[in-house]
Amino acid sequence: MARDYTKYNIEGLGEDLNKRQLVFTVVKDYAEKNNPSFEDLQKAFPDEIQGSKGVVKKEAEVRDPKRYNVKEPLKIKNGAHVVVCNQWGENIKRFIDYATNLGYSIEKSSITNNNNKMARDYTKIKVEDNNKGNDLALVEAEIVQTNEKYTLIVFLEPVRGGFNAQYYFYDIKTKVYGSSSSPEDFEEFTDEDNELTDHNSLEDFGYDWNEISEKLFNMRSEFIKKYLNEASQENFPDEAAMPFEKRDMLKEEVITGLLVFEEGDKSIVPEF
Secondary structure (H helix, E strand, C coil): CCCCCCCEEEEECCECCCHHHHHHHHHHHHHHCCCCHHHHCCCCCCHHCCCCCCCCEEEECCCHHHECCCCCCEHHHHCCCCHHHHHCCCCCCHHHHHHHHHHCCCEECCCCCHHHHEEEEEEEEEEEEECCEEEEEEEEEEEEECCCCCCEEEEEEEEECEEEEEEEEECCCCCEEEEEEECCCCCEECCCCCCCCCCCCHHHCCHHHHHHHHHHHHHHHHHHHHHHCHHHHHCHHHHHHEEEHHHHHCCCCCCCCEEEEEEECCHHCCCC
């Protein structure tokens, strides 16, 4: 399923906002103008708008800080502090309905965000042919995309009982990268000298972690759909193979005897 990268404008408050920014901006403005108690704030933005996490939570009660904007707590009545949830997808429609009823004018932005346009890509696939006419077992795959600000990589390799996906983020300006076994959980970053940096999240680079995780997820999904056989599409990561009829697009690697396919601009692959 394609992910939604729609941006929004809030009249008088902000333009070209992603979902998380939209929610935070509205709740922040409401809190500043009304100085509500926590109970009143929840009446304005009930938990069911977001779902299991709720729209707002008392700062002291947060147990899952990745799911809330803990860096920008909001002050409400009696000096209490709350944080706003950052988990938004289809539920953004409900939030917009509630915000509209509160008097906020929200519309979709017509601005194209260049961060969402991956200008160049590169794919490299290695498979093994058992010379029995069977589908070609995947040995490894590297899927790379860049928008000239950052580069994203999905690397697939076999593990016992299936395949493992490793995800990489590389910030071109600072030459800092991070890796994770999940498209969502980038927490440590390393510089050119392999020293840990002070970055704790993708937001520290000025990027939206939710959008980047969605891109990484889509890169993997689109690769599976485009290159792998039907069984792999249904059972990945337990199975991974290219259809035998794609063999003609592959070239034999002299040293290993593996079959290799490359497509796109290899120069975008960072060296780290």
